[in-house]
Amino acid sequence: MSNLYDLLAFEVVEGIEEGLFTAEEYVCSVIKRIEDVESKLHSFISLDSEGALSSAKLIDRKLKEKENIGLLGGVTVGIKDNISTKDIRTTCASNILKDYVPSYDGTVIRHLKENGAIILGKLNLDEFGMGSTTEYSRFMPTHNPWNLDYVPGGSSGGCGAAVAAGECTVSLGSDTGGSIRCPASFCSVVGLKPTYGKVSRYGLISYANSLEQIGPICRSVKDVVMIMNIISGKDMNDNTSISSSPITINDKSNNLDIAIVKELIDGSDDAVTRTIYSTSEKFKEIRCECNEISIKNLNYALPSYYTLASAEASSNLARYDNIRYGFDLPIDDYKWDNYFSNVRKNFGEEVKRRILIGSYVLSSGYYSKYYLKARRLRSLLRLELLTLFKKYDLLIGPTMPILPFKFGEKIDDPLKMYLVDINTVIANLAGIPAITLPVGFSNGLPIGLQIMAAPFEEQKLIDASYALENTINIQRRPNLI
Amino acid sequence: MISKDELAYLAKISKLDLSEDEAEKFPKQLERTIEYIDILAQLSSDDPIVLDLQEIKFDELRDDVINTSGGRPINKNLTEDGFLKGPKMK
């Protein structure tokens, strides 16, 4: 057997239940792995080794006493640091929350704990989820385990890197405009952005509420299914959550009608395009039909996304005034509005830019010019996609239009940075599920295939992904040491 | 074009103090972003339908029941009387 930390989630649960190894042994292996590679990757903002070890011991004790250890008993989970964890510092990689310790667990965390998962620590991200590289983390950038000079993608870059490198079994990220799929693609792991409403957002620190979902980043499709079935469902603490049926792993994929989105191919680098085309050939091996189609409103998707996301962000981030929680900054002698401005200058530049853009598109002179138009495009795009899904089961294309890039390449030009999200924002605007699957490499840099489906058709995504995963043979583990 | 005055206004309603460096480079950066989203203007504006993604039925909403079992939501020290100290208002 290879290293324990290499095991997939379902292998971990089976191994512990069958007594092949103890939960403690498994967690020790993961912690050792972190000790070995973390200095190169910087995936974690907070690590709770002691808590993880004591949770592991508890699982071993339960097993000895023939108690149920839960569907995820012993699985170590890294949590993006914008999901509220009781008594574990939750920073959003922002100086403004650097000392914030929540008093409550988000719904997904509660579900994980109830099912025996071990919360290992909090993973790095771009500040408040705004970015595509983790370079906007106010603490440090995370490095891509496949090549340390390259960005891991973002905003859930810590999640992508940690899972790819074996620093945790699985992780939970959040995806507002691609923040799960971008790092999953760049780090060659599987990432799912669920249908809007499938997973409770209670505890997810809002960047753009109407667009974002929590979702899993894993090393296999099977693990994604396992995690999804634990974290999804209607939640009384989130009025936007909706109940849905569980998903399963099916050994034979059904005959699916698949369409390649032409615009997504056209806008991509050649290396990416070549891999996507050759992957689409593989669909034929699994008895799926593959056509090429066009989405006519795609030109407007990214402008619409940035308008809406910034608008919501400008309002969501207003609460950080350091009055009720936050860091140490004496209030004496400040007039309140000066105090607020003084506190809030601790936001990073990108967050400030988005707040300013958000205030701009919502302000009285510009509301109908930008915000309302963006809403309208969103409706049109969703309608167009729903129509396409009447004909096709799945839409595919490259997750990212480009290969992972080096640090500093785009940081000085915000617009260039925004453009890397162009393929992923579609699913967020339309509220549909989208998965990214590792399908190849170019010059040692990962390439991901994005598959989108109609609302609540996660099962189709999983069927296609699972079949493809078994067909494609690529390197699964980066050579870190 | 975003002028420095306009930026100052946006910063004011957003309660953000901008550094000199930010005040210098933001107008151009924001301008580029706004030019980019200006493409939205090409969309027809007749009947600005807003197809809302989500609906919820009245019957599904929360019952009017008191539950005071929550945790301690304020992370800062309170005064003896239980008040939270805030900055002065005038």
Added chain:
Amino acid sequence: MSLVMIGLEIHAQITAINSKLFCSCRGNYRDLKPNTNICEICCGLPGTLPIINRKAIEYSTMISIALGCKVPNKIMFYRKNYFYPDLPKNFQITQYNVYGFSSIGAEGIFELDDSKKIRITRIQLEEDPGRIVYLEGGMNVRNSALIDYNRAGVALIEIVTEPDFTNPKEVRLFLNKLSLILEHLGVCDTLLEGSVRCDVNVSIKGGNKVEIKNINSFKEVEKAINYEITRQNSMFNRNIKIDSETRHWDDRKKITFKARSKEEEHDYRYFPEPDIPVIILGDNFVSNLQDHMPELPNQRFDRFVSKYKLSEHTSNILINDKKLADFFEATLKLYFSPMEIANFLITDFKSLIEDDIDSSDYLRNLKVKPAHIAELVKMIEGNKISRITAKDILVKIFDSGKLPSEVANNTNSFKISDEKTLMDAVESVFNTEKCAVEDARTNHEAINFLLGKVMKFTNGRADPKIAMRLINNRLNESN
């Protein structure tokens, strides 16, 4: 164009509600230690979401119906963005009407009286902010402020009218009627401290609109408007331009004063609240609610006139004091004599309680209950006691809470109808009032004098009819 135009923006807390609008903390935040009625949601902790209270929508719909508003099939919430330390999220979740309405009520018409209608622009449901506490010594000498979030998130109704009022009296009438409606619906106790607040806009002679903010009770509204009209008139007469501005009401000095200009520079950047889906009320929502909602004051008035045959005047007096009207109907259940009970309540009873009328609980704390009044009126109608005696007994039971029959027994207050006892009294009067007796034989008026004397002799307890017969008999006898 009328000389004076006044519009109102009224905020009323839904005080009848158990929990807050978006979380399960108590709706009744009063008398609690600061910051003990708070949770993750109403403190706006990162990652929390508003979970809307169904009852709040029901209550606000009832108010909308009562004020003649249209209630849409779907409602939405909006964010109103502004920074203030009493606002935990630095935005307020409220409602807003653009492109078709989405607030709980809109386009209402309210009949003030037969000749005057007030248009209701909209009614919206929103959350109350927390409280900033100003301690003795004033803000300026302190270097910080004190905040209490117990109130943050309490359900609040905003009622906005068109500027259809032309004088302060109409405003007072409207606010009285509104209070009565809220009381009848049982949704808002307007007498609770801080439960109602009012913003007023006033313009004269078609000039600029001046807004007066934060008038903290309905009583002060009329005073503020009167002050403002006088102020604007005197400016107008001196040819001073009246600016469109925001002013505040100082309820100690009874003047309005100009707000610092900064407070006016608001760009609220409204947009639909993403955390609350569109709420589908459904087609039958309003009609179902209408069938089950409490009786409104005007419906009650009609019922009092038609069912109890009360005069409009009497009905009005009762209904304008809901607790008295309730008391009246509770008494009727024990003894059905609407006119006698109504008259007794609005005269003798009301004159006794008038002093206490300001306290909201004056009837509940009263020792006299409907059972007392029922018994008392039954005794009057059964000819057991006189009306005068009844009033005396009422005074006595008011403090003691004893039953009227018990008091009547102990004080020998029942009417004397025993002829022998009354004959003794007549004899005694005939002996002492010889001149009057002589007079009475010729002058009928003097008989009443003798009756009066008999009544006085029996401490008012003599049955006047029997006494009169005995006097007449006695006069004839000695003839």
